[in-house]
Structure formats: structure tokens, C-alpha cells
Amino acid sequence: MTTDLRTTLNLHASDAGAPELDLGAILTEGTRRDRRRRGLVVAGAGLAALATAASLAIVPNLFPNEDQAQPATSTLSSGEFMHASGDTIWFDGAPVSVPGPVASLAQTDQVAVYTTPDSQVRAVSAEGDVTNLGRADTDAGWVRSSASHAAWIAPTAQGDDLTVTAVDTSATKLAPVTLPTALVGESPEVLALDGSTVVLRDERGVLTWDAAAPGQEPHLLADAAEDLQVVDANAGLLLAAGNGGTGPATFRPLSGTGTAERTVEQGFQTGRLNADNSLVLVEGPDDEMGVRDLTDGRWLDTVSLGRSFTIGYRWIDANTFLAASTPTEEPGESAWQVRRCTVPAQGTDLDCTDVTPEENGPELILPF
Amino acid sequence: MTSRVRSRTAQAEVFSDFVAARSPSLLRTAYLLVGDRGLAHDLLQEALTRTWAAWGRIKDPQKAEAYARRALTHTAISWYRRRSWNSERPAEVLPDFPSPGHEDRLADGVVAKEHLWRALQELPPRQRVAVVCRFYDDLSEAETARVMGCAVGTVKSQVHAGLSKLRDALPDLDASLPTPSRLQEMLR
Numbered sequence: 001m002t003t004d005l006r007t008t009l010n011l012h013a014s015d016a017g018a019p020e021l022d023l024g025a026i027l028t029e030g031t032r033r034d035r036r037r038r039g040l041v042v043a044g045a046g047l048a049a050l051a052t053a054a055s056l057a058i059v060p061n062l063f064p065n066e067d068q069a070q071p072a073t074s075t076l077s078s079g080e081f082m083h084a085s086g087d088t089i090w091f092d093g094a095p096v097s098v099p100g101p102v103a104s105l106a107q108t109d110q111v112a113v114y115t116t117p118d119s120q121v122r123a124v125s126a127e128g129d130v131t132n133l134g135r136a137d138t139d140a141g142w143v144r145s146s147a148s149h150a151a152w153i154a155p156t157a158q159g160d161d162l163t164v165t166a167v168d169t170s171a172t173k174l175a176p177v178t179l180p181t182a183l184v185g186e187s188p189e190v191l192a193l194d195g196s197t198v199v200l201r202d203e204r205g206v207l208t209w210d211a212a213a214p215g216q217e218p219h220l221l222a223d224a225a226e227d228l229q230v231v232d233a234n235a236g237l238l239l240a241a242g243n244g245g246t247g248p249a250t251f252r253p254l255s256g257t258g259t260a261e262r263t264v265e266q267g268f269q270t271g272r273l274n275a276d277n278s279l280v281l282v283e284g285p286d287d288e289m290g291v292r293d294l295t296d297g298r299w300l301d302t303v304s305l306g307r308s309f310t311i312g313y314r315w316i317d318a319n320t321f322l323a324a325s326t327p328t329e330e331p332g333e334s335a336w337q338v339r340r341c342t343v344p345a346q347g348t349d350l351d352c353t354d355v356t357p358e359e360n361g362p363e364l365i366l367p368f
Numbered sequence: 369m370t371s372r373v374r375s376r377t378a379q380a381e382v383f384s385d386f387v388a389a390r391s392p393s394l395l396r397t398a399y400l401l402v403g404d405r406g407l408a409h410d411l412l413q414e415a416l417t418r419t420w421a422a423w424g425r426i427k428d429p430q431k432a433e434a435y436a437r438r439a440l441t442h443t444a445i446s447w448y449r450r451r452s453w454n455s456e457r458p459a460e461v462l463p464d465f466p467s468p469g470h471e472d473r474l475a476d477g478v479v480a481k482e483h484l485w486r487a488l489q490e491l492p493p494r495q496r497v498a499v500v501c502r503f504y505d506d507l508s509e510a511e512t513a514r515v516m517g518c519a520v521g522t523v524k525s526q527v528h529a530g531l532s533k534l535r536d537a538l539p540d541l542d543a544s545l546p547t548p549s550r551l552q553e554m555l556r
């Protein structure tokens with residue numbers, strides 16, 4: 001009799017028939033989602049690839065290094081809201097005209113770092129000072145930023161360089177440093193940036209390199225065989241997903257020394273840690289978007305905000321983040337919606353207010 | 369052609385092989401989760417789309433299967449949660465046309481199992497997912513927890529609650545259905 005339930009399930013499973021799948025549609029739509037997940041912004045339905053990418057990894061830097069000692073001199077602080085459209089970047093609502101249309105945007109505490117459609121990388125301050133920083137290989141990722149630095153893969157005749165610049169004064173005093181091609185492996189990608197320390201993946205595996213000590217070679221954190229899935233890095237720790245995002249995630253020292261400090265129960269593949277590594281804005285393996293409390297496993301679901309694709313993209317303090325709902329083809333979802341949400345001390349209901357900028361539309365570019 | 373493009377093309381070929389090999393099994397699970405052939409196909413299409421979107425990070429085909437099953441279950445739960453199940457897709461009013469031999473099976477005395485199947489369709493989605501994972505896919509509690517993205521304790525409680533509901537819904541079959549704890553014991 002123990003087989004009653006199993007027999008019933010097996011009996012009806014055979015009624016499922018043969019798969020009738022549209023593999024072409026799966027590949028097309030899956031590729032589109034992958035690009036969107038990576039930060040590509042599709043400018044309007046039906047437009048082919050007016051897309052570009054910008055970093056989601058904008059984490060207030062509490063890593064105890066020299067970056068933290070620098071007082072903010074700009075009007076822009078880490079808690080403020082930045083967006084772009086066309087050739088204008090808004091710093092907390094104040095427009096700044098920039099040369100060339102903005103294709104992607106990354107935000108630090110001091111300046112905006114943006115790319116143009118022809119992959120030029122530039123920085124601009126709230127005062128309008130612009131610095132050309134070079135070119136990015138946007139096929140190899142996009143500009144990522146911490147509170148104090150920006151990093152990107154730069155194409156050269158010999159291969160790819162890794163370029164990192166501190167942005168702790170103003171856009172006119174930037175001095176990018178480069179990890180040369182000889183020290184960068186094939187197919188490099190910047191995975192995360194913690195202060196001045198870059199987490200990089202190439203064919204060797206996952207490596208770290210501190211741009212504040214440019215004479216040092218990259219440190220191999222996990223070889224390719226380990227297939228380390230990096231979620232984020234913050235405050236000297238790297239959060240790695242377990243088993244492709246389906247298993248527990250683990251904090252390990254970014255320095256590569258020491259053992260895992262903490263394992264958290266729920267798995268996820270990508271995320272953005274808050275300042276004290278207690279909360280993470282999660283993009284789960286099944287496209288679920290929300291906040292995971294790493295101290296108790298509490299889950300706060302951004303789906304409840306009402307849009308079919310909502311992603312938290314930036315912490316503005318330890319408990320408050322910005323969430324963007326992307327335009328979709330669903331009724332009433334043709335424009336962006338941006339909200340500032342606070343994680344409650346208890347419970348699972350996010351407290352959110354609408355901060356969608358007036359300059360809304362499918363061409364809106366946010367720093368993620 | 370760049371190495372990146374070549375790599376993506378090669379990945380698509382591996383993914384296509386994965387779909388060809390595993391989609392029949394995944395479709396059967398999908399059908400048990402939703403109880404409707406059309407929805408099961410939609411569910412599988414969506415789950416495989418999510419799997420391909422994440423393919424660059426999955427790499428190991430064994431992980432791909434786990435990932436696809438997780439996508440199946442979460443998508444099914446999500447459909448229910450967002451109520452699009454009824455608002456966007458036609459509700460399943462009539463049962464699917466049975467496969468050949470269906471009447472014979474009924475005649476052979478499997479009416480009880482048909483009632484059990486219908487009761488299964490009435491279970492809340494997470495309980496149904498837990499029951500299908502445990503008693504059709506033969507996943508352990510830990511494996512089911514990974515697929516569902518929850519703790520093992522949650523799997524235990526969901527299975528227990530699901531089996532209790534099945535028993536409550538089928539009082540006439542009480543004698544043929546073990547208690548939840550007994551059933552779990554016997555299936556270990």
C-alpha cells in the first residue's frame with residue numbers, strides 16, 4: 001500500500017505526453033534575460049541592442065582602509081539618487097550635461113562614471129567636471145564601482161587590461177591604474193569591487209587585486225576547477241554562492257587567508273551586500289528578487305511591490321535600498337518605477353516610497 | 369567570430385542536448401505540478417528559459433538538471449502566488465483526455481488513485497511541490513529543500529501538511545492511505 005501515492009503520481013505522469021518545446025524561443029528569451037540580468041538596459045520594446053551595462057555593485061565602503069578616511073568633498077553622497085537619460089546625468093535631481101549620450105552609469109560617492117555607446121569611459125562630478133578615462137570592453141562586462149573606486153576591462157592590441165581608478169577627490173583628479181594584459185587571463189570579467197580591491201574572473205579562476213597596491217600580482221582566490229560563484233564582496237569578505245546558487249552561501253575572507261567565516265542557509269547566485277553584510281539584495285536562481293536577512297534567513301519579497309521584474313540595486317544605508325521595476329510588456333508597466341525601501345527590524349513587509357524621477361521612460365538609465 | 373561568440377554557440381549546443389535528454393522527465397514533473405498538459409508545457413518552456421539564462425554560470429549538466437527542477441517548482445509556485453494561474457491561463461475545469469488504457473486502469477480498480485490525484489490537485493502549491501518532489505522525483509528531504517529553496521524543516525512540514533490534507537479529503541480511503549508519519553516512515 002505504500003505505493004498508492006507513488007503509483008498515482010507515476011500513473012498520471014505518463015499522461016504528460018511528449019515535450020513540444022520552442023527551443024529557438026527559449027534561447028532567444030533566455031539570452032535576453034541574461035543580458036538584462038547583467039545590467040543591460042534595453043531602450044524600448046522592439047529595439048535591438050541599444051543596450052549597455054552598468055554596475056549593480058555599489059556598496060557603501062566600510063572596509064577599513066585609506067578610502068574611508070577621505071572626507072566627502074562633493075555634493076554627492078552615497079545616499080543620493082542618480083540617473084541618466086540621453087546626455088544628461090542627474091545628481092539627486094540636479095542635471096549635469098555630459099559629452100555624448102550615456103550608455104551605462106556607475107555611481108560612487110563622489111562622481112558618476114559612465115560609458116558612451118562607443119564604449120568610452122568618462123567620469124563626471126556633480127559640478128560638471130568631466131575626465132576621459134579610456135575605453136571599456138563592454139563585451140567583457142561593464143564598469144563596476146564601489147564607494148571609492150571604479151573598475152572595468154579595457155581592450156588593448158595585446159588583449160584585455162584591468163583598469164581601476166580611485167574617485168575619492170573629484171572627477172578632474174582621477175589617476176587610473178592598470179593591471180597589464182600579461183597579468184590578466186583570457187575572458188576576464190570584473191565580478192565585484194570592495195573599496196580598491198577588485199574581484200576578477202578569468203580562465204584561471206577567481207582572483208583579487210588591490211589597486212591600492214598596484215605592484216602586487218593578482219591573488220588566485222579559487223581556481224577554475226572550484227567554479228566559485230561570487231555573489232558580492234564587501235568589507236573584506238567575499239560572499240560565494242553554493243552549488244550554483246542552490247546551496248548555502250558562504251562568506252570567506254577576500255584576502256584569501258583564513259577559513260570561511262560564516263555560512264548562510266539560503267542559496268542565491270547574485271546579490272548586493274549592505275554595509276555590515278547582514279542583508280543582501282538577492283537575485284535568486286529562479287529570478288526571484290528580494291532581500292535576504294543573512295542573520296536569520298528572513299526573506300522580504302520585492303515581488304510584493306507589484307511589478308513582474310523588480311530588482312534592488314543599491315544600498316543607501318544599512319537598512320535602506322533603491323529598487324527599480326523595469327518596463328515590461330505587461331499592462332501599466334511600460335515605464336520604470338523606482339522606489340526607496342526600508343527593511344523593517346522585524347516582519348517581512350518592506351516600507352517603500354516612490355522616487356521615480358520625472359525624466360522617466362524606457363531610455364532611463366540607472367546605476368546598475 | 370570571437371571566442372566569446374564561439375563559446376556561446378558551443379554552450380547552446382550543450383544546452384540543446386540537455387533539453388533533448390531531460391525535457392521528457394522534466395515535463396512529467398511539470399505535469400504533476402500543474403495537472404494540465406498545456407500549462408505543463410508552458411511551465412517547462414519557462415523553466416528551460418530560466419535555465420538557459422543562467423547557463424553560463426551552471427556549466428555542470430548535473431547542476432543544470434537541479435537548476436531546471438528548481439526553476440520548475442518556483443515558477444509553478446510563483447504562478448499561483450501571482451494569481452496569474454486563473455487570470456492569464458484558462459482554468460482546468462475538465463480533466464485532460466486520458467491516455468490510452470485509462471479506462472482499463474479505472475476498471476482495474478484504481479478509482480481510489482483517481483480521487484487521490486484530484487485531491488493532489490487541490491493541495492496548496494508548496495505542499496504539492498513537496499509531495500511531488502518526495503514521492504515522484506524520489507528526492508530526499510535535503511534535495512527537496514534545495515529544489516524548493518527552503519529549509520529541510522519546511523519540507524517536512526509541507527509534506528506532513530500535504531499528506532494530512534490528502535487524508536482529510538479522502539475519508540473513504542482512510543484504510544488505504546497510511547498516516548503521514550507512517551507513510552514517511554515507510555518511504556524512507
